[in-house]
Amino acid sequence: MKIIKAKDFVADRAWGALDIANMNGITTRLHWTDQPYRWHVNDGEEVFVVLDGEVxxxxxxxxxxxxxxxxxxDLFYATIGTEHVAHPIGEARVLVVEKEGSV
Incomplete structure (x- = not known):
């Protein structure tokens, strides 16, 4: 069992993550960032949920x-093959659910 206060999470670098769960190869991670990611295409589907801030x-x-x-x-659902990149506005905390090992 875990209780996580997302607003309190801060990573030591942009897109640093706290692993929450791995359910049969599907990972759930809490990310903190204050910098854009990079353009990418996941090899599976991705659910991206903004918990704090704006992106x-x-x-x-x-x-x-x-x-x-x-x-x-708000959430963003990326189907397989969706090229995307997240740009936070200041600090943001996001929950990402995706296939293990995805970019």
Missing amino acids: DMHYRQNGHEYVHRLSAG
């Missing part, structure tokens, strides 16, 4: 780039 989620579809601002409580 501009950039993604590409059919040759076009889009940006949506996500606030606390």
